[in-house]
Amino acid sequence: MSHELLFFGGFILFIVLMLAIDLGLFAKDNKPISLKSATIMSIVWICFALGFAGILYIWGHELHSITDLTTLKDIIAKHSHKIDIVENDFAKSISIYNRNLSLEYLTGYVVEYALSVDNIFVMVLLFSSFGIPEKYYHKILVWGIIGAILLRCIFIFIGAALIAKFGWILYLFGAFLVYTGIMMYVKRNEEEEVDPKNHPVVKFASKYFKVTHETDSGRFFDIQNGVRYITPLFLVLLVIEFTDLIFAVDSIPAIFSVTQDPYIVFFSNIFAVLGLRSMFFLLVNIIHKFHYLKVGLAFLLVFIGAKMLLHDWLHSWGFETIHSLIIIIGILAISIIASLMFPKKVEGDPLSRP
Template identity: 75%
Template sequence: MSHELMFFGGFLIFIALMLAIDLGLFSKGDKPVSLKTAAIMSAVWVLFSLGFYWLLRQYGFELHNIQDLNHLQEVITKHHHDIKIIPGDLAASLAVYNNNLGLEYLTGYVVEYALSVDNIFVMVLLFTSFGIPEKYYHKVLVWGILGAIVMRFLFIFLGATLIAQFGWILYVFGAFLVFTGVKMFINRNQEEEVDPQNHPVVKFASKYFKVTPKLDGGHFFHIENGVKYMTPLFLVLLVIEFTDLIFAVDSIPAIFSVTKDPYVVFFSNIFAILGLRSMFFLLVNIIHKFQYLKVGLAFLLVFIGLKMLLHHWLAEVGFTTTHSLIVIIGILALSIIASLLFPKHKEISQ
């Protein structure tokens, strides 16, 4: 077994254990997740994410089992890291590599975490539109995140394969992200609506499967006269998975602008979406207060897209991962500060 698979397997085992603890301690019974519980779990996932950053800073070279300068150069070239080895000094070169790997992971994590906030807007809308009681939110999100992990795995390693085979696809990703960012900015004030009956996923499910409009407690399926029916709880889960699939089309190329190492992309992606469930319950009642967040995310996508399009030129002028992280955090901070300083006031009808 390769070192990469061992590292990857260890990561998955750790995530599985933490997820099991999360579910066991905080998901007992069908009851709403309290703000306190959400805050605790959000903090725990952020701490673990930062702990993994420290791990990469110290032992990142173990991921690809780098033993000498030649192998290090091969890894740097393969994954397009914007760093140079120090001739004749393996220890110093590994320190530079580990530092860069950690920064790439952290930047990717921040990007994914930020874009996940936009996903919260959509999930709140979906739960409301489908009439799902708050006490069932956590169950849907748990299964939704498990499905998201599988999809991200497939998307990320497929994307890495495409990039390795067709380098020009990065320009396609970049142009797409710029387009998405501009579109998000133009539609920033547009009210999103969901019609459950006419949603393509619901229409597909209704056409090929038995569907009931009635909830059956916290069950995804309802059995009546020996016939199994999908409940609205399962339908909203399907729609959330479909939404995450679309969301991944934006977020995964965005992280590939930061690093081309598929393992680092996967690590940062998974830590971010695992924190999404807790963050949902933390922000669900205040998310509307950050009215400029969509503007910030729009600029973020445009910046990332331009970074992909201008990658070679930026590398020549010395634009590093650290600079990207500063710009990304700056954009997000400005959008949050603007939302707090200039809150949107509801119009009072005369």
Template identity: 75%
Template structure:
């Protein structure tokens, strides 16, 4: 356990340092983030994720401090890894284990990153509905990311504890994701709307705190006559955190369909979440062009839900993590290519 804590602690220190560098690049006053800066940081976060894949590919066994075949077998059994050890060959068995661990990480990362795109649709809508100027987007997203990391930490390790104690909960997760995917497909053509006045988070904040409809520069709070008021900037932050909480209910069970190792779930989740902010600024002005992406995400959730429900049967026929990765990437590529090849037709308004 102490070895796992050290590995995990080293990961957190690395992430904090990278996040500090990221914030240093972006957060130089309240100004609109350029497309160039967003592209650079997006590429850096993707490269860091690929670098961590390499680390797990060669040193993944260090996470649980695996020293012998018996311990390796215990870890594989505890986390339901798709690995068969080679009798009498510790080095070869560890190589197979590391390869699978790295594959689980990158698959979970792709799943979370893909589902995060749907989050971008909602964030664009929220900023627009609350009338937040673009120069304040980055400040809200900085705090939004920090809150998301803390929430994911709690959700993931709580979920892992529940799965360890109640294995059948995976079937509940699978059924939930299946229903969510079907609903997303059926509602794919519905326009999402946000009513700032009637949003439950806004109602709650207005009931228990002083709220002002006026922005005060980039401040979350405004003091007037000695009274502290929440500004729309803080309200939209609360709504974004609430929205991320809802998205986490989908995305975290989805990654548990790929791996049952809570540390790997956390690693893949956090890399995707931290890259979300730079990806937001990269896609904010073109996200509407990927109109088939919601269909792709719907099929992605349906696939993951079915995979969790049919897990034991799929294992028997040799369905592996690499097969999951191929299907997931194929769904995403097809949805993006279809969006570009068959662009959405503009709404024609007939004047009387």
């Protein structure tokens, strides 16, 4: 148990330290994030995520303090890892287990990172609808990510507890993801809109707090004539947190299709969320070019849902985590390449291709 606490505690300490550095270096000046800075930070977070996969590949068994074959078998059964260990060879079995653990983590990370792109579409729309100056984007996103980490931590461990007690809930998750993917495909061409005045979160906040429309201070709260007001920056932060809860309903069950180890779900989810802020600034001006990405995400959700529904049969057919990772990357790659090869037609532009 001490190893488990050290592993998890070290991860949390690292996240807190990185967020503190992020807030201290970038948010205090309220300056727009440049493309160069966004690119560097995106690369840094991806490298951290890949580095963590390496840690799991070498020391993954330390996460659950596995010291013998009996404990290893118990953990494999508890978290439904679809692997076959080597009897009477603990070292070889640990190697197989750690390799699978790192693959599960990487697959979950890619799934969550891909689904996070859909968040970017919504965030761009929210900032535009609420009239938030670009220089405040970073501050809102960092605090939004902190809130998302806390909420997802609760969601993940509740989900793990439900799955452990009610195994059939995986089939419910799978059916829900298939339905969500189909609906995403059906509605792929619908324009999303946000009405700042009539959004349920804004209505709720306005009912209990005084709201100012001034954004010049760059603060979440303003005091005017001795009265505390919440600003549009705080309203957008609340809406982003509410939106992330909705997205978590899709993304967290999706990762449980890859692994039922709550720590791996948590690690892959949090690394993807942490990379979302830099990815937003990297893609904010070009996200519209990837118009087939929603189609790709729709197929991704259907595949993940189907995998949850058929996981026992797939394992008996020799379908492993590495195969899921290859298919997921393939779906995303095809949607991105198709978007670049066949740009969306712009009305009134005779040079644009269909």
